[in-house]
Amino acid sequence: xxxxxxxxxxxxxxxxxxxxxxxxxxxxxxxxxxxxxxxxxxxxxxxxxxxxxxxxxxxxxxxxxxxxxxxxxxxxxxxxxxxxxxxxxxxxxxxxxxxxxxxxxxxxxxxxxxxxxxxxxxxxxxxxxxxxxxxxxxxxxxxxxxxxxxxxxxxxxxxxxxxxxxxxxxxxxxxxxxxxxxxxxxxxxxxxxxxxxxxxxxxxxxxxxxxxxxxxxxxxxxxxxxxxxxxxxxxxxxxxxxxxxxxxxxxxxxxxxxxxxxxxxxxxxxxxxxxxxxxxxxxxxxxxxxxxxxxxxxxxxxxxxxxxxxxxxxxxxxxxxxxxxxxxxxxxxxxxxxxxxxxxxxxxxxxxxxxxxxxxxxxxxxxxxxxxxxxxxxxxxxxxxxxxxxxxxxxxxxxxxxxxxxxxxxxxxxxxxxxxxxxxxxxxxxxxxxxxxxxxxxxxxxxxxxxxxxxxxxxxxxxxxxxxxxxxxxxxxxxxxxxxxxxxxxxxxxxxxxxxxxxxxxxxxxxxxxxxxxxxxxxxxxxxxxxxxxxxxxxxxxxxxxxxxxxxxxxxxxxxxxxxxxxxxxxxxxxxxxxxxxxxxxxxxxxxxxxxxxxxxxxxxxxxxxxxxxxxxxxxxxxxxxxxxxxxxxxxxxxxxxxxxxxxxxxxxxxxxxxxxxxxxxxxxxxxxxxxxxxxxxxxxxxxxxxxxx
Numbered sequence: 038x039x040x041x042x043x044x045x046x047x048x049x050x051x052x053x054x055x056x057x058x059x060x061x062x063x064x065x066x067x068x069x070x071x072x073x074x075x076x077x078x079x080x081x082x083x084x085x086x087x088x089x090x091x092x093x094x095x096x097x098x099x100x101x102x103x104x105x106x107x108x109x110x111x112x113x114x115x116x117x118x119x120x121x122x123x124x125x126x127x128x129x130x131x132x133x134x135x136x137x138x139x140x141x142x143x144x145x146x147x148x149x150x151x152x153x154x155x156x157x158x159x160x161x162x163x164x165x166x167x168x169x170x171x172x173x174x175x176x177x178x179x180x181x182x183x184x185x186x187x188x189x190x191x192x193x194x195x196x197x198x199x200x201x202x203x204x205x206x207x208x209x210x211x212x213x214x215x216x217x218x219x220x221x222x223x224x225x226x227x228x229x230x231x232x233x234x235x236x237x238x239x240x241x242x243x244x245x246x247x248x249x250x251x252x253x254x255x256x257x258x259x260x261x262x263x264x265x266x267x268x269x270x271x272x273x274x275x276x277x278x279x280x281x282x283x284x285x286x287x288x289x290x291x292x293x294x295x296x297x298x299x300x301x302x303x304x305x306x307x308x309x310x311x312x313x314x315x316x317x318x319x320x321x322x323x324x325x326x327x328x329x330x331x332x333x334x335x336x337x338x339x340x341x342x343x344x345x346x347x348x349x350x351x352x353x354x355x356x357x358x359x360x361x362x363x364x365x366x367x368x369x370x371x372x373x374x375x376x377x378x379x380x381x382x383x384x385x386x387x388x389x390x391x392x393x394x395x396x397x398x399x400x401x402x403x404x405x406x407x408x409x410x411x412x413x414x415x416x417x418x419x420x421x422x423x424x425x426x427x428x429x430x431x432x433x434x435x436x437x438x439x440x441x442x443x444x445x446x447x448x449x450x451x452x453x454x455x456x457x458x459x460x461x462x463x464x465x466x467x468x469x470x471x472x473x474x475x476x477x478x479x480x481x482x483x484x485x486x487x488x489x490x491x492x493x494x495x496x497x498x499x500x501x502x503x504x505x506x507x508x509x510x511x512x513x514x515x516x517x518x519x520x521x522x523x524x525x526x527x528x529x530x531x532x533x534x535x536x537x538x539x540x541x542x543x544x545x546x547x548x549x550x551x552x553x554x555x556x557x558x559x560x561x562x563x564x565x566x567x568x569x570x571x572x573x574x575x576x577x578x579x580x581x582x583x584x585x586x587x588x589x590x591x592x593x594x595x596x597x598x599x600x601x602x603x604x605x606x607x608x609x610x611x612x613x614x615x616x617x618x619x620x621x622x623x624x625x626x627x628x629x630x631x632x633x634x635x636x637x638x639x640x641x642x643x644x645x646x647x648x649x650x651x652x653x654x655x656x657x658x659x660x661x662x663x664x665x666x667x668x669x670x671x672x673x674x675x676x677x678x679x680x681x682x683x684x685x686x687x688x689x690x691x692x693x694x695x696x697x698x699x700x701x702x703x704x705x706x707x708x709x710x711x712x713x714x715x716x717x718x719x720x721x722x723x724x725x726x727x728x729x730x731x
Contacts, residue, residue: 276384391670397723401716403437408713408715409423410701413704427444445462446464452493461488467541496513528542529571538550550645552618555616568664573631575666630643638661662700698714
């Protein structure tokens with residue numbers, strides 16, 4: 038260090054203070070225009086300066102005078118200039134608010150009102166503590182400190198930053214440590230309380246379930262926002278019928294109708310409108326009532342019951358109507374519904390039970406021969422057997438409700454809805470039943486071989502037969518036509534009414550897609566090396582991210598029908614893949630994915646637009662007879678007496694055992710799995726806890 042004694046005092050002062058020239062100029066701006074009296078000391082005159090920071094002479098230069106006259110000349114004009122609407126002691130007309138806003142030095146704070154400058158209000162405990170500490174000082178010190186506070190409070194953003202920079206350059210390490218600990222607490226902000234509810238909902242909707250539950254524990258306000266139906270309805274909607282890429286599970290379909298019914302109301306609440314409005318058109322009905330879609334309007338048999346099967350009844354269309362209330366009656370209170378958080382929690386429990394294999398089992402016994410087909414819905418289970426009977430079961434009690442008799446040979450397929458049950462038998466007949474009464478409504482004969490597969494949708498019924506054909510029945514005009522193309526038994530058939538197509542599986546090891554309008558085969562899927570037993574159309578929500586090399590040698594490309602040219606290099610647009618009947622963009626396309634199982638012990642997933650096998654699921658030891666699937670999982674049953682659950686993207690998940698014979702049929706819902714076997718038993722696995730009606 039240069040110790041030259043001839044160095045001038047100004048240079049020595051700057052070195053001792055160790056501050057930049059810019060800061061030195063800012064400090065000089067606070068220098069007093071006069072020297073203090075000998076009876077008046079500077080604020081810092083009694084304090085010993087730290088070596089290398091500030092000496093006595095510099096402290097006198099940057100101190101503020103306690104002289105009221107000087108304060109009136111310097112502090113008051115500063116306050117009147119920057120906060121004229123709050124401080125104007127000189128009688129000068131205040132500057133307009135608009136001109137103040139146009140000041141380039143003014144800066145608004147996002148944490149506070151945007152129409153004012155940054156004027157943060159201190160909390161009461163902090164102010165009380167400051168006042169108590171200030172009262173311990175002398176009156177002159179109190180006045181000086183108050184002047185500093187007033188100057189900083191009135192200063193715009195640019196001036197404040199300069200003041201803070203100057204103060205920080207003079208702080209020693211203990212003071213900086215004190216600032217660090219204090220600022221750490223001050224910069225914490227309850228942003229959800231400060232923001233409007235609509236923005237808070239938007240933020241919370243981006244959190245996962247774990248973060249939402251933690252947010253609900255912060256405060257009462259956070260709990261109210263984090264538990265709101267707007268947030269959890271969004272959470273349910275983004276998980277329904279699909280697996281989340283983050284948490285790895287999806288919401289079952291049980292609450293789809295309620296999601297659709299309440300969507301509009303929650304959209305209004307999320308935007309700050311409609312908080313106190315209720316309408317049956319935008320709000321789900323309370324428990325004990327039903328909201329009917331067009332599909333929900335059903336034929337109800339008047340007076341039908343389990344005890345009056347011998348009586349005849351006429352079909353009558355009945356639609357529930359709302360009861361009218363007089364003007365004098367008080368309006369009904371707004372119906373109460375289960376919070377969406379509770380719904381999500383219950384559905385999450387079901388998903389966890391599926392994941393970890395936690396379930397309860399019920400066994401249905403009553404058939405005297407192997408069970409070949411089944412279907413369940415709500416509380417009803419229907420089973421068809423080689424003993425030529427169909428049994429209707431109560432799923433809660435496992436008791437048989439009634440037996441439908443009429444076929445003369447084994448029953449290979451059945452399907453029912455709210456009004457009817459249609460069965461197909463090896464006796465070459467189709468029968469239509471009123472399953473509520475046990476009455477056979479009609480019998481249809483049209484095949485030359487046993488019927489081993491059927492599917493109806495709306496007014497159309499498709500049946501698959503041992504005579505190698507598919508027959509389509511129209512209930513409205515009573516017309517029929519036959520689709521020919523398979524060279525062996527047709528084991529399964531599925532209708533897709535929006536696209537007016539049919540897919541069929543056959544013992545000739547192929548799967549075919551048919552156009553109902555042209556009555557032609559538009560695509561053939563080849564790849565199985567065993568008889569194809571089942572084919573399923575995957576839901577539109579199903580998505581499969583695949584790699585062309587995912588299956589290696591097991592992946593095969595379909596053989597196109599002659600009417601559709603094959604393109605090996607570039608896949609054509611989807612509308613052109615299915616023949617001339619789909620060239621019009623107005624016609625819906627068939628489902629993108631289909632799933633098949635065969636006696637080669639494999640399950641295959643296909644892309645219908647290019648005919649490629651996207652994935653092959655290996656795991657069964659013998660042929661796969663039964664298949665069921667939704668967007669969340671695939672379930673298969675095989676000759677090896679095992680039932681396997683698969684993740685469509687990841688593969689094998691779990692195996693269920695218990696049957697003493699080959700598993701021939703499977704039913705699947707969001708929380709239940711039902712399997713039938715040649716051991717004459719039906720086993721039902723329930724993954725849902727006793728949580729009451731949803």
